[in-house]
Amino acid sequence: MTVHQHAGKKARPEDRINIPKVVSDYFLKTPNVNHETEQVSFGTSGHRGSSLKSSFNENHILAIVQAVVEYRKKQGFDGPLYLGKDTHALSEPAFNTAISVLIANDVPVVIQADEGYTPTPVISRLIISHNQTQTTTADGLIITPSHNPPADGGIKYNPPHGGPAEGDITKVIEQRANELLAAELEGVLDVAIEEAMASSLLFKQDFIQLYVDQLDQVIDMQAIAKAGVTIGVDPLGGSGIEYWPVIAKKYGINIDVVNPVVDASFAFMPLDKDGKIRMDCSSPYAMAGLIELKDKFDIAVGNDPDFDRHGIVTKSGGLMNPNHYLAVAINYLMTNRDWPAKAKIGKTLVSSSLIDRVAKKLNKPLAEVPVGFKWFVDGLQDATYAFGGEESAGASFIAKDGSCWTTDKDGFIMALLAAEILAVTGKDPYQHYLVLVDELGKPCYGRVEAVASSMQKKILTNMSPDMITVTELAGEKITQVLSHAPGNNAAIGGLKVETDNGWFAARPSGTEDIYKIYAESFIDQTHLEIIIEEAQSIVGDVFKAAGL
CATH class of the missing domain: 3.40.120.10 (Alpha-D-Glucose-1,6-Bisphosphate, subunit A, domain 3)
Incomplete structure (x- = not known):
């Protein structure tokens, strides 16, 4: 990717978002459930989108949080839900929407004492600490799109283990949330935010001191x-x-x-x-x-x-x-x-x-x-x-x-x-x-991206080692082709090709219409560039073989 001429320079007025429009579109725009890009979709870390594109709006949060409530009820989670938010513009309204749904469903909710911001690792630590010391079972939600641009919003669910929800959990939440969207939110319970904030089910704690006091552990x-x-x-x-x-x-x-x-x-x-x-x-x-x-x-x-x-x-x-x-x-x-x-x-x-x-x-x-x-x-x-x-x-x-x-x-x-x-x-x-x-050798590491159709992404996700017909990569013998991770034998959603001094991995993006190639060489930068070039060719050949 070519470096933008203003990269590394302070944002200009024209680079800034219109915050009032971003927030108002959260409430005013309604997602079209027939459009895939406007449905609830959990990637590797929750659902993300933008109110401007009708992919992160009030209806999404109403549906997602109701789906989480129903999931935790089926699982018998009877403790509090720790709720955090970051500083994105959409996090504040989504935070209030989430509280409104949780309280309406009789879920005890714990938030930062001053209704301020709470980092992801703090929510994880709070869940773990509660479940180690209390008889009830806690979980959590974090309103954040991580490092994404200012117009984006996001929400992720952390079950009682305190970490990101596994795929089998997010699929259940995602499917139910989209059902609720398609049903025009019939089945979603919520109350006015004023009522929710005054509820006896809403608890406030000083998360900051609780977390900081434990850091020396x-x-x-x-x-x-x-x-x-x-x-x-x-x-x-x-x-x-x-x-x-x-x-x-x-x-x-x-x-x-x-x-x-x-x-x-x-x-x-x-x-x-x-x-x-x-x-x-x-x-x-x-x-x-x-x-x-x-x-x-x-x-x-x-x-x-x-x-x-x-x-x-x-x-x-x-x-x-x-x-x-x-x-x-x-x-x-x-x-x-x-x-x-x-x-x-x-x-x-x-x-x-x-x-x-x-x-x-x-x-x-x-x-x-x-x-x-x-x-x-x-x-x-x-x-x-x-x-x-x-x-x-x-x-x-x-x-x-x-x-x-x-x-x-x-x-x-x-x-x-x-x-x-x-x-x-x-x-x-x-x-x-x-x-x-x-002592161990100097690595040269790189990553490139390319546009990919939904069909091409599907092909990449389901790639198998027998699709790779070449025996060498950048002048070295291929020693291993992986479609499953050696650490846990889980499908990697792509492919990794290794030699003694280099490797590449190709996998589709979970949130964008692109695929990514990661590569590394322990020889030099030129060798890395050859690996990337040949990796792109290998992926291209797989697409051609599939008629794409």
Whole structure:
């Protein structure tokens, strides 16, 4: 993709959204259930869309939340539902809609004390803590489209394990929600928001203090404070913005929130690679402002609006590639925590093979799973996984004592871990990365996208190894062709082709009419480009064989 001429530069007036229109369209536009793009559709992390496109409107939330209520009732979940929201413009009205439906259905709801924002990892932690200590069974909803542009909205369901709902759960919710939409919401119960907010079923708690007070169970906060590590934080206007000052005060850590602004238009953001406003904390373009300040802090960090992703900036190397940081984090944790030797390292199959090499070096078991954090939930819950991470800068790991921390991605602990690594070892994460690649080889990683029809996406989803007729990739013998992840034998919804020094994976997008090719080379950039070129040719041949 060509880099937009304004990428990395502050958003212009013409780049900003019309917030009043985005919010009014949430209430005024009604989705056409006969249009696939306007139906409820759960991807790898909930339903996302835009009110402007009739894909995220009041009717969607009414139907989805009613479907969740019916699901949890059938499952016998009798505890509270923890409800969180991020700072997108559509999150506020969707939050109120959700409360109205939940209260009308006699569901006890717990929200942040000041009706403020709540990050995804906090909801996960609250669910886990409740279900470990109480006799009732809690679950949760988070109103967020993650790092998506300002006009988007999203909602995701976390069942009692605290992590993203599995596919068999989301299919039930999705199907029922679309039935309710088709029935013009007959069967949906809701009450006026004033009545809901005054209900005895609505409870308010200080989520911030509850979460912050437990952080030293998973991060060596004392080491960070003692070493005097300075941390610059850009919350990118996200839901964790009020947490950082509390963390600083509680643990005596030198934290400077360099951007304290919450603005639903995210007008303070530098534009992303494609010229859009996108709160992607792993993008050097979106993180341009923080990168400029890197020399002011020992470690600088950023997070996306729901704080399930992390961006790490070091003095020595600038913004770290998410794959590189995952490898460093795993190497550090596995050598500085007293965890069970059999606890696995979890990675998605499109994450860097540098992680595989780290696991082999440390003689630790590795589990490679399909794309989606939901595949790590069970392992993190019972601590058979010590770590689970994705190439898209999302990860979590178990507590210092080997118990479950969160079963969803936690941008706070991944950010604070970077400071702990520096405090304990005297080297920042990028310096550790240089040591790793000197020993294990330097990866070159890339990802490309291409337009794909629904039929082409279906072909890709159901690809099998026998569809690959070539025996070499970029001059190397193909050693393995995978349609199922080796870590759990789950279908990957695409294909991965491997050689000794490179690989590519092709899979369709769950939310857009595109397919993605991920690739990596341990030889050089030129070899990577050849892998990508040949991967595109291989996928093209599969389409041709299918008459597409």
